[in-house]
Amino acid sequence: MPAEPGSGESLGEFGRIRRFFAPLAGPGGLDLRDDAALIDSTAGTSLAVTADAIVCGVHYLPEDPPELIARKLLRVNLSDLAAMGARPRYYLLTTALPRDVTDDWVARFAAGLGEDQRRYGVALLGGDSVATAGPAVLSLTAIGELATGSEIRRSGARAGDRVWVSGTIGDAGLGLAVLRGAYPQLAAEHRAALVERYRLPQPRVELGPRLAHLAHAMLDVSDGLLADLAHVCEASGVGAHIEAAAVPLSAAAAAAVGQGVEARARLAAMGDDYELLFAAAPETTESINRLSASLALPIAPIGWIDSVAGVRLVDGNGTEIPVASMGYRHF
């Protein structure tokens, strides 16, 4: 017995699922009408599975466009799959929403998911929707596919590996600062570019799987370049030094904070970049440069893995630059 719309204002849980979410279901999702979804196994492949949640007022603002909230939630999870070298395939979504969230908000949220589903080739498999008396909590489980044994873990970095990072660093952190009123003198186009990078990460879903036989260790930068590199070093039992001048900046970031090593040090401690940070043997340099060209995605060599525990940021003379904060602290 399908639930009736609860009132004139809302379609209710079942109504919203039927109207907004069932059209997003892939073949294994069984139209979201069954107790569980199905994924058939493919010989020689493994699945990568990850889950990330966001909370209204913490990870996004109540007035943020629901399409963008949905797309960011999906993208941060796809970024985790890319960081393992997996291609995204499916996701499940659990929403805990206040009762005053309107059908229109849900429709726009689902439309954002639909847009990015097409972009990234993923499909909804299922989930749950519940009501909460507090702020919205949105939780997504993403599932990707990779050739068995081709995963790129955090723990494989070796002394002598080169450290690389895709794209540019610090834009999202600056974008959040702009939203909070910082950099009022900055040109509107730069402000918009930084805010866009905060609101809509670009998960490197093409790059991640193509690094399967090149990178020794990888993760996606979410806590900050230095903090996340420290995660790789700790998991691998190694250390690293990063050349501050090599940390890649966007034009907008350079306009906001300059291009000096102190500015780069600050940006390397910001979070939410969702770029791929990886370690690879020096002899793969040409392959990585070719990959960068073929994807039209800058990939910058920024330093080296060594055997001294910890992460050091150094200037052009190899002198260590003090870093006030290594990155985002959870909780």
Added chain:
Amino acid sequence: MPAEPGSGESLGEFGRIRRFFAPLAGPGGLDLRDDAALIDSTAGTSLAVTADAIVCGVHYLPEDPPELIARKLLRVNLSDLAAMGARPRYYLLTTALPRDVTDDWVARFAAGLGEDQRRYGVALLGGDSVATAGPAVLSLTAIGELATGSEIRRSGARAGDRVWVSGTIGDAGLGLAVLRGAYPQLAAEHRAALVERYRLPQPRVELGPRLAHLAHAMLDVSDGLLADLAHVCEASGVGAHIEAAAVPLSAAAAAAVGQGVEARARLAAMGDDYELLFAAAPETTESINRLSASLALPIAPIGWIDSVAGVRLVDGNGTEIPVASMGYRHF
């Protein structure tokens, strides 16, 4: 760089993951230290995937023992896997917790998961933990395994099938009523039995997969026997009639509300039973009875699938019994 404990009172997000949750990780969970977990594929099998969330104040009470909250959350998801005929294997957990939740609460919650992991043979693969200014929201994604093509969907019921249900019906609903002060005259043992059924469902993880070649359609009873049977009928394009006298009652339920058809009608509209409700051809009756005996789990024939849309509850003369409510309404 692992996060430091935030203060004397709390281990912080990373500390809690390391201390309480990493010991629950299975081999593919990579000690919860990587961006995603891994599941290797097995030829000829498929995965079943489901997600369910619970909210403090809605699905459980703040003062409920954290061990039981964790076990119920896991079990309601395992029940969904069983309802597809899948054997439980893995899960991911996302917790959105208020900042005043103590490490002790989290430790007890994780201990509850650990106990049921051993019982059901599942392992933690990953997840996320975030803070919320509102009530706790706990979301779990469960993953099971089944032989490809052996899934039991809701949509396969056929006119002439017998309708069966495992265990007893209405206990959990009565248990919730007891917690709210109802049935004060009921014997303490019966009250305890009903509350236990509310707090700790028994997912029928052994029965579900064994019905793979017997049941045409199946689901687990969460909204209420009649409401959930209506879901099967709608998905299958059939109807059903249920003999009220055949709805199986526990001794505690009978002591609380009696054994008359009106009492059974009320219990058949309560939710949270997490029993398996299925339709199967009449010639499988002996096989189902043997299965019931081998599992030491009652499985009761309660009616028939027919071709008249809707679900009818009938008395011994075949006369329809009016039902005030078909079951739990979402939202």
